[in-house]
Amino acid sequence: MPDNRTTREAAWERSTELPLFYASLVFIASYAVRVLATGASPVLRDAALAVTGLMWACFLTDYLARMVLSRRRPLAFVRRHWLDTVVVLLPQLRPLRVVKLHDAVQARRDRPRRELHLRVITYAGLAGLLLGFSGALAVYQYEHDTPGASIRTFGDAVWWVCETLTTVGYGDVVPVTTMGRLIAVVLMLCGLALLGAVTGSFSSWLLQVFRREDDEEPPENRSSPRAP
Known part of the structure; x- marks a missing residue:
């Protein structure tokens, strides 16, 4: 029988895969505004920075939720999901x-x-x-x-x-x-x-x-x- 913790983690990943993909598009778009719109108003640039931070918070929340659902020790989870660890540090x-x-x-x-x-x-x-x-x-x-x-x-x-x-x-x-x-x-x-x-x-x-x-x-x- 499949491990319950693996089933829970897989179910979470399936349910969040598409929303997080869209979140990554929003992250890149807001980051582009910060980098390219140098002549834009400070309000727009600050809003882009806030959206970038919010999207990164979503990625971090997903990472921590999967760590909890896996019921593995943090170091064991990081070793098993090293690519996800890199991605949450560098969302690009x-x-x-x-x-x-x-x-x-x-x-x-x-x-x-x-x-x-x-x-x-x-x-x-x-x-x-x-x-x-x-x-x-x-x-x-x-x-x-x-x-x-x-x-x-x-x-x-x-x-x-x-x-x-x-x-x-x-x-x-x-x-x-x-x-x-x-x-x-x-x-x-x-x-x-x-x-x-x-x-x-x-x-x-x-x-x-x-x-x-x-x-x-x-x-x-x-x-x-x-x-x-």
Whole structure:
């Protein structure tokens, strides 16, 4: 029988997955207002800051609720859910929860389920867009007014993020601040993880399709060795 604590935690996660996804969109939008709307009224910027803090409080509440429902010791919960711990500290990385979907696909590789593969690929694409936009905002915030920086506009930041996430790295624009370089390291790792999730899931789906077609092919249509 399934463990009750695991059932409760899973039920909570299923019920909050979509609302927290929308909360992450609101978080990124309010963060964008803080970074890009430099000429806006102080009231608007303060409101954006309040919304950003409120969304982060929602993420923290979800994390603590799951810790309580799991009935594990805090350190054991952190070790088991290390990715969630990172995400609650850096909410911009919340789209990285695609890793959980990728693990689910790998666990079901002996039971073909095309819908789950497509879900992983779709979610990875959304994660790449959200992470790219968040990374562009963050690197622009720390770089644009730094002496000697090559990332001067938000367009420069978007171009740099595209280079980094796709692991191309032309080197025409690069971060010069310590925080900008830390963001670069995170984006490099995220790009590799998302690329691996997409290619792994797509390859696994193709192999399952070919295997299923071979199993369904009539025996008389299969090639057999000819007699000399």
